[in-house]
Structures are given as C-alpha cells and as structure tokens.
Amino acid sequence: MIEAIQIWLSAALVIWIWSFVYKDNYLYRLAQHIFLGAAAGYSIGISLDSLNKTALVPLAKSPTTNMHLIIPIIIGLLFFFKYSRRYYWVARYGVGIALAVGTALAFRTAPMANIIRQVNAVLLPLWTPDPVKTLNNWIHVVITLSALVYFIFTVTPRVVEGRPTITYRLYDAVLRIGIYGMMVAFGATLANTIMTRLAFFISMNLQYLQPYPLESLSAIILVAIAILFAMRRARAG
Amino acid sequence: MEMSVIWRRTVPQLLVAIILVVMTALYFLYIDKTTKATLNYWDQLLINYSIVIAALAAIVGGVDLARYHVALIMKREREQIPFSLITLFLEVVCVVFAFYALATGVPILTQPQFSWIYLNLQVPTSSAMYSILVFYVASAAYRTFRARNPPALLLLIVGVIVMLGNTSLGFVIWPGFTPLKDWIMTVPNAAGYRPIVIGVGLGTIILGLRLILRKEVTWMGRRD
Numbered sequence: 001m002i003e004a005i006q007i008w009l010s011a012a013l014v015i016w017i018w019s020f021v022y023k024d025n026y027l028y029r030l031a032q033h034i035f036l037g038a039a040a041g042y043s044i045g046i047s048l049d050s051l052n053k054t055a056l057v058p059l060a061k062s063p064t065t066n067m068h069l070i071i072p073i074i075i076g077l078l079f080f081f082k083y084s085r086r087y088y089w090v091a092r093y094g095v096g097i098a099l100a101v102g103t104a105l106a107f108r109t110a111p112m113a114n115i116i117r118q119v120n121a122v123l124l125p126l127w128t129p130d131p132v133k134t135l136n137n138w139i140h141v142v143i144t145l146s147a148l149v150y151f152i153f154t155v156t157p158r159v160v161e162g163r164p165t166i167t168y169r170l171y172d173a174v175l176r177i178g179i180y181g182m183m184v185a186f187g188a189t190l191a192n193t194i195m196t197r198l199a200f201f202i203s204m205n206l207q208y209l210q211p212y213p214l215e216s217l218s219a220i221i222l223v224a225i226a227i228l229f230a231m232r233r234a235r236a237g
Numbered sequence: 238m239e240m241s242v243i244w245r246r247t248v249p250q251l252l253v254a255i256i257l258v259v260m261t262a263l264y265f266l267y268i269d270k271t272t273k274a275t276l277n278y279w280d281q282l283l284i285n286y287s288i289v290i291a292a293l294a295a296i297v298g299g300v301d302l303a304r305y306h307v308a309l310i311m312k313r314e315r316e317q318i319p320f321s322l323i324t325l326f327l328e329v330v331c332v333v334f335a336f337y338a339l340a341t342g343v344p345i346l347t348q349p350q351f352s353w354i355y356l357n358l359q360v361p362t363s364s365a366m367y368s369i370l371v372f373y374v375a376s377a378a379y380r381t382f383r384a385r386n387p388p389a390l391l392l393l394i395v396g397v398i399v400m401l402g403n404t405s406l407g408f409v410i411w412p413g414f415t416p417l418k419d420w421i422m423t424v425p426n427a428a429g430y431r432p433i434v435i436g437v438g439l440g441t442i443i444l445g446l447r448l449i450l451r452k453e454v455t456w457m458g459r460r461d
Contacts, residue, residue, distance in 0.1 A: 013361045017362060021372045030320065033323045039359055040298070040327075041327055041354070047293070048336070054289050068282075076289055079297040092249040093252065100256035101287035103445050104257045107441055114437055118438070144428045184391060187399065
C-alpha cells in the first residue's frame, strides 16, 4: 500500500510540476509548496546533523578540550538577531565571519587556480614537429590572447576624426578573433547544456513515469482538470 | 564617530578584513614544518567554525521561510492558506524527524521517515523543477540559434556539431562528428573560456581586496 502511494505520489508530483510549462494551476502550486516545505525541512535536518557532528558531539565528549566550539555556536546564534528591529546589526558578526571565511578560501586559491595555471596552460610551443599540434597550439594561444583583449576596457584605441588608425584596425581584428573564439565556446556550452537537460528530462520520464502508466495517466487527468479550471477562472476574470 | 556606529559597522568590517588577511597569511606563510603545522591547525579551526556558522545560517533560512508562510496565513488570503499550511507542515515534520534521529543517535539520512520524505517528495519535485528547464533552454536555443550575424552563425554551427557529436545519430550521419566535437571541446572551447576563468579569478581577488579595504559593504544589508 505504502509503495503504491509513493509511486503515485512521485509520478504525480513530476507531472504536476511539468504542467507549469502549459499553464499555472492548483496542482502545480501544490507540488511547488510540497517541494518548498520538504526542501526547507531537509536542509534544516542536514544542518542540524552537521551542527551535531561538528560541534555538539565533540563538545559533549570532551567539554574541556572542545570548549572553544561554543564560539562558533554563539556567533551562529547571532543570526537570529536579524529578527530584532533594534539589535538587527548583531547578526552582521555572524554574516561577516561566514563571508570572510568563504571569501578567504576562494581569495587565496584564485591566484594559482584561476590565473597562474591558466597562463601556464597557454605557454605552448608554437613550433613543433607535428603540424597538427602546431596549428592547435597557435589556435589556442591566439584565441586566448584575443579573448583577453576583449575584456580590456581601460585602454581602447579610438577612431580619430572619423578615420580609424592602424592601431584601431589591429585592435578591431584581434577583438573579432576573440569574439569568434568565445562564440565557439558558448556554442559548445549551450549544446552541452541542452543535451544534459534533455538527458535529465528523459531519465525522469524513465524513472518515474514510463514504468507506471496508470499512475501517470491518473495524474495527467487530474492536472488536465486543474488546467481547465484555471482557464475557466482566467476567462471569468 | 558615534560609539554605536563603531559597533554596528566598523567592527564587523574590521573583523571581516582581519579574518581575510589572517587566513590568506596562514595559507601562504612558511617558516618551518612545526610552525606550518600550527598555522594549518588554526586555519582548519576557522574552517570548522565557518561550517558550524553556515549550519546555523541554514537553520535561520528555514525559520525565515516558516515566518514568511505564517505571515501569509495571518493575512488570511483564502487561496494561499492551504499551500502555506502544506509547506509549514512538511517543514515541521522534517525537523521533528531530524530531532528524533539526533536524539536516538541514528544517522539522519537513514532515519526511515525523514528519508521517505526526502526520496518520495523532495527528490522527485526538485528533479522535476530542474528538468522543467529543458523547455526554457530549448526556447532560449531557438532564439539563440538564429544566424542573424556571423558570430551567431558560428554559434549555431558549433552547437549543432557538438550536439551531433554527443549522440549516436551524429555518428551514423558522419563518423567525423565525434572527433570534431572532441577537438572543439579541447582546443577552441578551452581557449575561449580561459580568459573568462582568468576574469573570475581577478574578480575574486578584487572582491577580497575590497572587503579588506572596507570598500565592499553590501553584505551588511540595510543602512543604519
């Protein structure tokens, strides 16, 4: 019985959420609010678990050595001051520490991961015995440098008295190569995104709907009624 | 400067700047092995503190959602009340089972009722929410993949090649689609994205510097 309920519920929730593509209706809103409640409850549950494992259990096991764990608990509890009209600013201490640690983790690794390694990857030999490799390396270097030029906004050559200078023409040519290079990257990303989403959509169908045609059909009938009802209401104003 | 302003604005900003500087220094400083081990201990301690703070922040987020729906119910909007009640009910039920799991010492994800809600309500709905985007991506692709100018034409051609290269249909049409797609992904795609990755890195560094110099204040929310 329970299994039948969960199969029907999963299929129905999927169909009701998909029904939004056609029109907003009661069953979509029901599924949306179920999602909200379950997701919020789940995230609170996982957070409680994390809090328990990282702070409360060590604190209970050896209070003397782990007494310092009270500090982050108190700082975290300061978040609740945001509900106070008078002392809302106390919450800034908690927000500030969380923000500072998060930014510091990114800030200290960014120079190596995002800059030095990227520059290093472009330092390719431009003349190799293999002509294909040489061509690939040239394409790589030229597109990277040109696309970098696209992002330089501080110093850009301008057209003087309606006549473009040689510097401007050169800059314009490099800029175009950069744009075309990035267009290739965006095209590839968009294609991959479409493929991923489509694969996900198909997998949802295979997991929740196709094996259970009766459950799916009943959910479709219900949502069709909900959509008809929504349309009638919209027409009635 | 007023004392209250110092506690309200200056001290939190200084705290952020000090933590940023200290954590960056702890990462890059090297004196000797013993000192490095001590520095790593302090570094890990700060990261653990932030995990505890983030967990409490997520709980505050849940409380926020509950407050919002309670406020909607209090407004007595007839249409919204049942939906808000459902959200509140599910949230409370999850929290009750989470506390029950903690009290009994059961790992939270193996607590039967909590995991039932997760597997039968949260997973299908969140997956459906994610998969619904396929329709919007398809609509965006229809608008993007129109050859209005040469760069758009290039985008269209690359998109089609990559899609055909990813499917067995593409291989049936022309076996060269797969290696061509691989080449696009490894050479021009990697080169086209590299400046963006560099830009993200520079942006992160600039954000860090702005926080250290107390120029970035948007995180503090409302003005006093």
